[in-house]
Amino acid sequence: MDEVCSAWQDMIKVKKPYSGNRKMHPEVYSKYASHASIAEPNDPVYLDTQRMFKVIKTDNKMPYFVAITVKPRLRIWCPIKTKQYIEGNIHDSKLLKRDGHYELYLTISKEVSxxxxxxxxxxxxxxxxxxxxxxxxxxxxxxxxxxxxxxxGRNVRGLRRKYAYLRKKLGKKKLLRMVRKVSNREQRKVNDIxxxxxxxxxxxxxxxxxxxxxxxxxxxxxxxxxxxxxxxxxxxxxxxxxxxxxxxxxxxxxxxxxxxxxxxxxxxxxxxxxxxxxxxxxxxxxxxxxxxxxxxxxxxxxxxxxxxxxxxxxxxxxxxxxxxxxxxxx
Structure with missing residues (x-):
């Protein structure tokens, strides 16, 4: 998966069409080159649920496995552990590597009566x-x-004020990269709350x-x-x-x-x-x-x-x- 994520980042940075991406990274599955041609910088790896990604339910200790196509005719089978039962239709999936760990984002829909x-x-x-x-x-x-x-959520207001002060202070020093880092940290903490x-x-x-x-x-x-x-x-x-x-x-x-x-x-x-x-x-x-x-x-x-x-x-x-x-x- 490291090879796929690295190739994905290379392709979305140069912003080439499908043919250019295929020449740059012929070793990965062609669908990655197709999706990368329309992706934006820093977008997570998009997995086509029809050909590139599949969730398998088992009766083992690890209730779910995901099969991810990395190369033609080559899939990686990864066990996943989740506290929630995955039900419904998976119609969107994305893979993100953060701090050396992988995160899988699944968008699932179902009809609720x-x-x-x-x-x-x-x-x-x-x-x-x-x-x-x-x-x-x-x-x-x-x-x-x-x-x-x-x-x-009484702590939300204090948290927002704290990070607003930090952004203002860093902005005066023109530390724009730190401003983005602080904003992302704030968003993660607020979302968790x-x-x-x-x-x-x-x-x-x-x-x-x-x-x-x-x-x-x-x-x-x-x-x-x-x-x-x-x-x-x-x-x-x-x-x-x-x-x-x-x-x-x-x-x-x-x-x-x-x-x-x-x-x-x-x-x-x-x-x-x-x-x-x-x-x-x-x-x-x-x-x-x-x-x-x-x-x-x-x-x-x-x-x-x-x-x-x-x-x-x-x-x-x-x-x-x-x-x-x-x-x-x-």
Missing amino acids: FDNAHPSSILAVDMGERNIATAVLFANSFTSNQSKPIFM LHKISRQIDDVAKENNAVILLGDLSGIRNRTRSRRFNRIIASMPFYRLTKYIAYKANWEGTPVLTTREWYSSKLCHRCGSDNTLRPHQGLFVCHACGYQCNVDYNGAFNLAKRLGKLSSLTALSGSSAKIERLFVIR
Whole structure:
């Protein structure tokens, strides 16, 4: 595989057509030359799932093997270990060598049916600046039987600020390579946190037979003229988190719904008044009824109330969707 990865990097750097790539590296399988002619610099090795790549399921201790064609009539069989069952249709695969180790990226799709989706509760998820996600479980009614809020991702804001400061400091010194390195490190750390948060939310929903409710954040950057707030919104990965939650939940057959998010943090969920105040970032105070609570908890409560009664969720039954998911095997 080292020979294939080295040849791939050579071909995508010079950016030659197929014939030029074949003359440069006749020792590797011709499909690599074909894909390299349209690849961009630093792209991982693209594996054609029809001729270059195949996943084999076994009954051995290593449940899966991958067969990768490296030369004409020569395949390498590699055992792979994954905690998750690989099901569905593999229609895209890429191989990346990083720090001396190989990573395999599989894009798998399957048809998910919600025929048996009869949720008995709602898991409302509010996204904010202080806590990137706050989840509250509601069962039977909105005045009782709701769980304590689960606050998640409080360290994301501090992490983004730390790396923004480092990038600014390195940028002044014209250390552009270090800026890219720091940005990549930040992205990996933030993505790891987001994946853990989305998994926690999906697990809670599955354990409680709940539908996941998210706020629709489309157009949020156009709702305020505050430069500080716009900068905060731009730096927080809300859209990425909603995508992670949705594809993981739908893959397991858990429905994900969205409702309008506008004004959910401003209105008092108890009396409906907008005569409210936030003395500091995490506290919500209603001057009309005197109610006080965490601002993210108030937002999640308003989202759940906008969805309506649980009986209306039976409309989910009979629907289905084609879901795509990315598996990373290291």
